Amino acid sequence: xxxxxxxxxxxxxxxxxxxxxxxxxxxxxxxxxxxxxxxxxxxxxxxxxxxxxxxxxxxxxxxxxxxxxxxxxxxxxxxxxxxxxxxxxxxxxxxxxxxxxxxxxxxxxxxxxxxxxxxxxxxxxxxxxxxxxxxxxxxxxxxxxxxxxxxxxxxxxxxxxxxxxxxxxxxxxxxxxxxxxxxxxxxxxxxxxxxxxxxxxxxxxxxxxxxxxxxxxxxxxxxxxxxxxxxxxxxxxxxxxxxxxxxxxxxxxxxxxxxxxxxxxxxxxxxxxxxxxxxxxxxxxxxxxxxxxxxxxxxxxxxxxxxxxxxxxxxxxxxxxxxxxxxxxxxxxxxxxxxxxxxxxxxxxxxxxxxxxxxxxxxxxxxxxxxxxxxxxxxxxxx
Numbered sequence: 327x328x329x330x331x332x333x334x335x336x337x338x339x340x341x342x343x344x345x346x347x348x349x350x351x352x353x354x355x356x357x358x359x360x361x362x363x364x365x366x367x368x369x370x371x372x373x374x375x376x377x378x379x380x381x382x383x384x385x386x387x388x389x390x391x392x393x394x395x396x397x398x399x400x401x402x403x404x405x406x407x408x409x410x411x412x413x414x415x416x417x418x419x420x421x422x423x424x425x426x427x428x429x430x431x432x433x434x435x436x437x438x439x440x441x442x443x444x445x446x447x448x449x450x451x452x453x454x455x456x457x458x459x460x461x462x463x464x465x466x467x468x469x470x471x472x473x474x475x476x477x478x479x480x481x482x483x484x485x486x487x488x489x490x491x492x493x494x495x496x497x498x499x500x501x502x503x504x505x506x507x508x509x510x511x512x513x514x515x516x517x518x519x520x521x522x523x524x525x526x527x528x529x530x531x532x533x534x535x536x537x538x539x540x541x542x543x544x545x546x547x548x549x550x551x552x553x554x555x556x557x558x559x560x561x562x563x564x565x566x567x568x569x570x571x572x573x574x575x576x577x578x579x580x581x582x583x584x585x586x587x588x589x590x591x592x593x594x595x596x597x598x599x600x601x602x603x604x605x606x607x608x609x610x611x612x613x614x615x616x617x618x619x620x621x622x623x624x625x626x627x628x629x630x631x632x633x634x635x636x637x638x639x640x641x642x643x644x645x646x647x648x649x650x651x652x653x654x655x656x657x658x659x660x661x662x663x664x665x666x667x668x669x670x671x672x673x674x675x676x677x678x679x680x681x682x683x684x685x686x687x688x689x690x691x692x693x694x695x696x697x698x699x700x701x702x703x704x705x706x707x708x709x
Contacts, residue, residue, distance in 0.1 A: 329356025329683045334508065336360065337411050338391060339419040339431065341368040343464070343490055344448045344524060346387040347497030349418055352504065353390030353685045354674040360414070360699055361391040362407060364398070367692045380665050380689075389661055389671045390685020394700075395693035398429055402708045407431060410703055412439045416504055420448040423458045433519040443517040444507040448500050452523035467492035467524045476535050476546040476554075484548070495531055496524040557603040558582070558610050561640070562618045562626075569618055569626040572636040574600060581633045586617035656682060663688035 334357040338349040346361075346368070353359045361368075370384040396403035408430050411417050417436060419426050426432045426447070433445040447453055450462020460466075468474050468486050478485040500522045507518040534554060535546045551568075552560030558579075561568040573579050576592070576599065583591040591597050591613060596606040603610050618626050623639050630637035641649070647658055661684075663669035669688040676682065700707060 327681055327683070330678065331355040331357040331505075331508075334358070334416065335414040336416040336418060337362060337414045339411075339417065339421070339426070340448065341420065342370055343383075343387060343493040344496040344500070345418055345420040346370065346384075347494055348446070348448065348500040348504075349391065350387050350389055350685070351497070351501040351674050352416075355683050357416070359391040360410070360695075361388065361393045361690065362410075363393055363395050363692060365395050365693075367395075371692065378665055380663070380669075385663065385666075385669050385689045386671055388689035389673065390687055391690055392695035392699055393690035393693055394696040404429060406700070406705060406707065408436075409705060410699075411436050412443070413703060414443070415508070416444045416446065418446045418448065418500065418504070422461070423447075423449055423453050437517060437519065441516055442511060444504055444511065444520065445517065446500050446504050446507075446520040446522060448496055448522045448524070450523065451525045453521045457525070462524060464490035464492040464524070467528050471525060471528045472532055472535055472546075473528060476532070476548060478548040479550040480548055482548060482550075491531075492524045492528045496522055496527040499527045552607065553604075555604060556600050557607045558614050562611065563615050564618050564621055564623040564626050567623045568640055569623050569630070570636075570638040570640065571614065571618075571630060576600075578635060579603070582614070582630075582635055585629060585633050585635070586614060588613055659684055661685065661688040664691040664694065 331352060334352070336349060336352055336357045336359045338345065338359050338361045340346055340349065341363075349357075349359045349361070368384060368388070370387065371381050373381055373383055375382045396407050398404045398407060411431055417431075419431065427435070433447065436445060437443050449458070450467060451457035451460055465486055468491065469484075471492070473491070474484040474486055477487060500520070503520045503522060507520060511517055538544050538546045538554065546554060550560075552558075556572075556574055558571050558573050560570070560572075562571055571582070573582055579597065579600075580589075580592045583589050595602075596609055597603050621629070627637050627639055646652060652658070657675070658670055658672055660668040661671050666688070671685075671688060673682070673684040696707070
C-alpha cells in the first residue's frame, strides 16, 4: 500500500526518546528516516531491558529507520552531515539549544541553502525563554509543568506518571507540526523552522488543571483515582479489587442508582448534578461501594455494562496486549530485526481507509546503512 509520507526524506539527528518517537511515527507513515548517530550510538542503545544485547527501548522507538554513523567532531564527517542536511525534506534535532548552530546544522544556515527545508527542534524548554538552557529529562518537565502537582493520592505527595509523557507528547506534537509544515510547503513552496518544547507540549495538555486554575481560580488538588470535576468517575472497591465507573450526566446517574438498588438517590439534593455530586463525593462513594464491594470485579463490570454504563477492570500491560480487542486491532506487530530476527513493535495507531501504516523494518544496526545512504546522495566518506 502507498503511505502518506512516501517520498519524504528525513534526517534524524535526535536521540533518547522525544525525537526518536517523532521520527518513528514519520517512518510508519512512509518517510525515509536517516538516523545519524555518533560512533557510540544513541544513548538508548545502552539502556535496558535488553534481549540478545539489543535495547528494547531503542528497538521500539527506532523502527523503520536507516542508521549512519558520523563523528561530528571530525571536519570531514561534519561536512557530510551538513551536505545531507541540506538535501532532505525534513531535519529533526534535539540538541541543547545552540548546539546545532555551532555545528553548522542550525535552521538558519540550512534553510538559507534550502528554503524548502522543514527544520524541527525539540528541546526541554524551547529555543527561546529564560529556561531554554536548562537540561531537561521527562521528570523535570513533569515536575515544572503542573502535572506532578495534580497527580497523586488525596493528601499525599506529588507523583510522576508511569510513562515519560513529556517526551512522548513532545514527539507527537513534533510529528504533527512537521506534517502541517509539509502541507504548508505544498501551498507556498517554503519550509519552516519548528520549535517544540517538552514543557510547552505537556503544559498544553493539562486541560482539567487549566479549567480549574484559569476559570475557577483554584489550584488542582490531588484526588487519586477519581476525577476532580465529575462524580462518580473513578475507581471503586470490589470484592477482589477495583472497578472503574464513569458517570458524567444525570441520565447515567439514574441508571446507576437503579442498578445499585438506590433509585431514590436521584431525588437526593446532594446528588442533583455532576458538580453537586462532586461536592459530596464521599457520600456518593459510600453508596456505590455498598453495592460494588459485594461483587467481584468481573461481576461488577458485567452488571454495569448490561445497563450501558462506561466501566472497566484495571488491566496490566500484558492483559491489555493479549486482549482479543488488542489482537483484532493489531496493536502489536513483529518486524524483521538484524539481530533478533523478528522484533515486536507498537506502531502508530491510526488506520487510513482501514489500513494501519507501519514501518517495514525494526530498528537498524548501528551504522549499518552508511554506505547505502552515502550512495543515495552521491557522497563518499573520507578517512
